[in-house]
Amino acid sequence: MQTKNKIFNRRAFILGGIQLTISIIFSCRLYNLQIWNRQKYEALSENNRIRITTITPRRGRILDRNGIELALNEISYVVSFNGEKTSSKEIDLQMLSKIESEIGELSRIRITALYKRYYPFGSICSHTLGYTKKQQNMMSEIGVSGIEYIYDNMLKGKPGKAEHEVNSKKHIIRELLIIPQQDGQDVQLTIDINLQKKIAEIFKDHKGSVVVIDVNNGEILALYNSPSYDNNLFAGRLSNKTLESLNTASLPLINRALSYQIPPGSIFKIIVALAGLKDGIITPEEKFSCKGYMKIGERKFRCFQSRVHGYVSLNEAMVLSCNTYFYNVGKKISVDSLVEMAKEFGIGSGSLMKMFKEEATGLLPDRNWREQKLYLKWYLGDTINLVIGQGYLLTTPLQLTVLAARIATGKKVIPYIKISETIQDFSDIDINYQHLNIVRKAMFDVVNSKTGVYKKDRIFINDIRIAGKTGTPEINSKGESHKLFIGYGPYHNPRYAISVFIEHGKTPRQDIIIANRVLQYMFKNHS
DSSP: OHHHHHHHHHHHHHHHHHHHHHHHHHHHHHHIIIIITHHHHHHHHHHHHEEEEEEOOOOOOEEOTTSOEEEEEEEEEEEEETTEESOSSOBOHHHHHHHHHHHTTOTTEEEEEEEEEEOTTGGGSHHHHOOEEEOTTSSSEEEOSHHHHHTHHHHHOBOEEEEEEEOTTOOEEEEEEEEOOBOOOOEEBSOOHHHHHHHHHHHTTOOEEEEEEETTTOBEEEEEEESOOOGGGGGSOOOHHHHHHHTSTTOTTOOHHHHOOBOOGGGGHHHHHHHHHHHTSOOSSOOEEESSEEEETTEEEEOGGGOOOEEEOHHHHHHHTOHHHHHHHHHHSOHHHHHHHHHHTTOSSSOSSSOOTTOOOOBOOOHHHIIIIIOOOOOHHHHHHHHTTOTTOBBOHHHHHHHHHHHHHSBOOOOBOBOOSSOOOOOBOSSOHHHHHHHHHHHHHHHHSTTSTTGGGOOOBTTBOOEEEEEOOBOSTTOOBOEEEEEEESSSSOOEEEEEEETTOOSTTHHHHHHHHHHHHHHHHOO
16 A cells, blocks of 8 residues: 555656646746747737838939930839739739729739839940849849949939738738838930930941040030940840840940050150150251151161151141151150150040049050069160050040040040039140140141141031041051041130041041041031
8 A cells, every 4th residue: 555655656746747847848938938038029020010111212314415315214013912913024004004993992902113224225325324233122223334333322212111010811901101212313414315326327337436525614425335235135134145245256345435445646646746845855847857767776667658758847747647757756755754745635644534434544654664564674666656656555535535625725624424513624734835736736737738648538617627636556566457536626616526436447537537527417516
C-alpha cells in the first residue's frame, strides 16, 4: 500500500511539475508579447492593418527655346482591386473611361497613373536630351544621360503617399491619409528644334557634328550629332537586335560635338597668328617665302597639298592656308606663348559647360606635359607640328565653336544650354584689339576673297557676310583626315558662331557648303 502511495505521489509530483513548467513558459510568453515586445507587435499589427502606397509624380517636360516639347510623358493606367493589379497590362484612356463609368462607388478599386518618357523628335536631339530608365519599383524613372541626367532632381519631382486601413483579408476599409505628389519641374533649353531639324536635313548621311552658338549670350542654338539614335528605344527592354544596332562601328551613341577629341588642323593658325603678333615675332606686312616645304634637320615639313605659294604675308597665309608661313613663326615662337593664347580662347584646356559627363577636355600639350606623360623633352619639331594644329593637340567641336564666338566678340563667351533669366556678362579676352581685327579680316578673306580656298561658296544674303577658317587635320599615317570649318556672322555685327565637323570627310568644300546652308537658314529665320 505504501509503495502504491509513493508511486502515486511521484506521478502527481511529476505532473504538477510539468503543469507548473507549462504555466511558467506560458506566462513568460505572455509577458514577452504583452509587456517586453509590446511596441514591436503593436507596430506589426498596425502594419498589417495599414497599407502604404507610393503616388508617382509626373516627370517634368523638356522644352526647346520656343516652348516646343522635346521630352514629355505618355500616360497609361493600371486598375488595382484591394491593392493588387488586376492585369499586368496597362489600360488606355478609352478603357479607363469605361471602367470609371461602371465601378461606381466601389472603394476597393484604385486607378493608378503610370508615366513613360516619350521623345517626339527621336534621333534629332537624342544626344543632348539623353534618356531615362525605370527604377526598381517600375513606377518612376531616373535620368541616365544628357539633360535627363543633369537636371534629374528638377525633372523627377517628389513622390506622394497614400495610407489605407485594411481588414484581415487585405480589403480596403477606408482612406487614412493622402500626401499628394509634387510633379517635376519643366526644363527649357536654348536649343532650337527647328534649326536642329534643318541641320539634320542638310547634313544627311555624313558623320560628324554641327554646333551653333549665339555669340552675345552663349546660348547653344544647335548641338547636332550624326549618326544618332532614337532615345525612345530606351523606354522599354532593349532587344538583342536593337543592342547590335547601337553598338555598330559608326558609334551612334557617341556625342561627337562634346566628346570627340580631334586635332584642329589649320584652324589653330588663328591662335598662332595672335600669339605671334602679341610677341612681336611677326607683323601684318612681313612676308615669308613658301617653296612648298620647310626643311628642319633631316625632315621636310610640307605645305598644304605641297603647294608653292611664293612670298606670303599673314593675311595671304591665312587665306591660302600656307603651312610654310606658320613653320617660320614656329621657329621663333615659344610653346608657352601658344598655350597661353589658346587658353584665352578655350582651346584644349578643359570642359567649357561643366555639365555633360561626356564632355571631353581636349589636350593642350606643353613642355611639362611631354616630360610627365611621355618622359621626353620638347623639341622644335613639336612646335612645328603644333603651329599647324597637329601633333598632340586635341580639341572638340564645341571648343572650336567657342573659339569662333570669342574671336567675334573679343569676350570669354561661355556656352550654356538651359534658358536662364540671368543676363550673361562675359569678361574681356586679354588681347590687343588691333591684332584681333587683323585676324578677323583674314578670316573674312578666307571666305569672301577671290583668292580664298572657298571663293566658290561665299555666303552672301542681303549683304550679310561671314568670317571663317577651315581645317583638314590628318588623323593617321595614311593621310586620312577630317574636315572642319568654323565661322561667325554677320561679320560687322556678329550674332552666331558655327562649327562644322565632318568625320573622314572626302567631298571637296563640303564643310563650307553645310555651314553656308545652315547660316542662310539662320539669317532668314532668326532676324
